[in-house]
Amino acid sequence: MTARTEVGLNAVILAVSDQQPRVLTVDPEQLPEIPDALGPGIKGSGLAALPSGPFDPAQDRTLELALRNWVQWQTKTDIGYVEQLYTFADQGRDPRERLGGPRVLSVAYLALIKEGTVDVAHSRWQDCYAFLPWEDWRGGKPEAIEELAAALEGWIGADGRANRRQRRERVEICFGFGDAGWDGYQVLERYELLYEAGLVSEYWLDLGDPKPRGPVFGAPMAYDHRRILATGLGRIRGKLRYRPVVFELIERDFTLMGLQHVVEALSGLRLHKQNFRRLVERSGLVEGTGRLDNRTGGRPAELFRFRREVLRERRAPGVGALAGPRAD
Amino acid sequence: MTARTEVGLNAVILAVSDQQPRVLTVDPEQLPEIPDALGPGIKGSGLAALPSGPFDPAQDRTLELALRNWVQWQTKTDIGYVEQLYTFADQGRDPRERLGGPRVLSVAYLALIKEGTVDVAHSRWQDCYAFLPWEDWRGGKPEAIEELAAALEGWIGADGRANRRQRRERVEICFGFGDAGWDGYQVLERYELLYEAGLVSEYWLDLGDPKPRGPVFGAPMAYDHRRILATGLGRIRGKLRYRPVVFELIERDFTLMGLQHVVEALSGLRLHKQNFRRLVERSGLVEGTGRLDNRTGGRPAELFRFRREVLRERRAPGVGALAGPRAD
DNA sequence: TCAAAAGTGTTATCCTTACACCCATGT
C-alpha cells in the first residue's frame, strides 16, 4: 500500500523590532485542520506554531507564488524577500499521521519583512530567543549555557565508552567549547543536538510522553516548528555575511546605530560600535542622505540608505565577518 | 479538482577525477517511467538526465534515507556526504504533466563521492563544465563568455527602455562585468538568467519548440536537470569556503597539489600554488603523514591528511576566500 | 553642566599577496 502524500508550506516570517528578532506565530488552537483527538501537547497546549498554508498542485504554479499569495492573504502585508529553506518529511513529524492521515511533507520558507505592523487575528510576534535562548549572546554568555553544558555532560556520560568521544566532540564543536569559540551560524546543529539529548520538550512530546525526565530549555513550539525556526535563524545569520539581506528588515532610511542593532539582534552578538560604523561605511554598502534623525536621544544621527550600486562593485556584499569585531 | 502530487528525489552526484568535476548522469531512454509519447526533446534526444528515484511515503522514513538507499542500490557505492539542495515544483517542470500525469515535486540532493569507480549500466560520469562551460575560468576567461556577453546585450536591447537598466544591472552582477568581477558562487543565478534570455536550449524545449531561434550555450540536460546541476555546483562552491567538504571528494591521503587541483576544479578558478599550500597548512585543515608519493613526476610530494581536530579549533574550517589568491 | 549618543583618529597586529629562491627526483 502506498500512502497518500500531501504537501504543505511553512513560513518563518522574521522581523526585528525593539532590538529583538521576532517570528510570526499562530495559535494552533485556531487551525481548523487539527483534530481534537491529538490531545496533550498539541491542541489545548497553547504551543505556538509557525503559520502554514496549503500547496494545491492544481492551482499553484510555483511553491513561492503559493506561499506569497497565502501569506499576503493572511497578513495583509507584502512580503518582499522570500527564500526556500528546507523540505521536512520525516516520518511522524505531523501527528495527524498517527490517526491515519496522509504523509505530510512540508516545504519551509524564510520571509523577511519590515518591522511595520502586521496585526492579524490569531497571530502574533514572538521573540525568537524565547524559543532558542542559548542563541542570544548579546549580554555575554547566556545564563542557560552553564546549565546546558552540565546537562550535555550528562548526555555524554550516558553512552558507552566508545561513543563518548564522538558525543563530546560534537558538543564541543556545536557549542564552541573548544578553541573555535561560539559560531553563530550553527543554530540548527545545536537544536538537533539538544533534541537528540532530550533537552528540548519536543523530544518528550514526540515520544508521546509529555513529562520531560530532566531539564529542558527554551519555549517549545508545536510539531517540528522549532526545528524549522532554527533552520531559518541559521540561514539568515549565514546570509547576513555575504548578501545585503539586513536591508529587507529595516526602513529605507536608517541610522548606523539602528542598522547595528538589527545585525546584533539577528547574529545574537554584541558588536564594537566604532568599527562597525567604519566597516559598513567603507564597504560601500550604504550612503549618507545628508538628513538627520533627531529622535535618537543624544546628538542627531545621519540617515543612511542602502547603496544598490554595491552589487556591481563588490563580490559578496554583506556585513562581513558577522560582523566586525565583537564587543565584550 | 485537486490533482495528485507525487514526490521524487534527484541527486547531483559529484566526483572529481583528472582535474575535472564530474556528475553522474543516466540516459533517460532507459528510464521506464518516461512514455514514448513525449517525443522530441526527451526520449530519443539522448539528453543526459540526473539519476532520480522514488520517495515512497509508505516505506521511507526520511528523504535522506530514501535517497541513500536508492543511490546505494543503483551505484553500489557508499555515498558519504549528502545534503539537501532544493525542492523544485514549478508547474510544467515534468513533461509527464502534459499527458495528464500527476504534479511531480522533486527534492534534489547533493552527494559527494570519491573518484573511485562507480560503473553502472546506463549511467556515466560527465564533465560538469560540458553543461555549464561559462563556469570554468581555470584557463582564463572562457571562450564562450564573449559570445555570451554579446547575446545578453541583445537580450537587454530587446526590452523596453525602462527595463533595460534593470536587465543590464542583472547581467553585470551575475557575470561580474562590473567592478566586482567574477563571483564563482552565483552559478544558479547565471543559469536562470540565461534561461530567461533564451540562451539555453531548455528554454526552447519548454516552449515546445525544439529549434532555438538564436545561439544557445552548453550541452542541455533533460527536464530542469541543468538547473538542478547549477544549484548543486553553486552550493558546493559556497560550502567549500567554510566547511571541509573537499575531503569528501579525495582519498584519505593526498598531496597538496592534488588537493589544489580538486579545489580548482570545483571553483573553476586557477589558484596561486605557493600561497595555497601555505594557507591550507597554516589553517590547520591538514597534517603531514611523513610518507611520500613518488608518482608525481618531479620531487616526491608529502602525503597529507585531513585534520579532524580543526573542527574544534576553527570557526569556519574551509578553504577560505575560494581559495587563496588566484593565479593569472 | 551632564548624560547620551554620534562620529573621528591612531596605532599595533595580523593576514594576504606577490615575488624570489632552493630542493629532490626521474630521464
Place this chain on the structure above:
DNA sequence: ACATGGGTGTAAGGATAACACTTTTGA
C-alpha cells in the same frame, strides 16, 4: 644536466581590532 614539480623565505600592502578622543544634541 635539466625538466618537473615540491617546498620555503620574505617584504610590501591592506585589513582589523582596540584604544582614546572630539562633537552635538536634549534635559
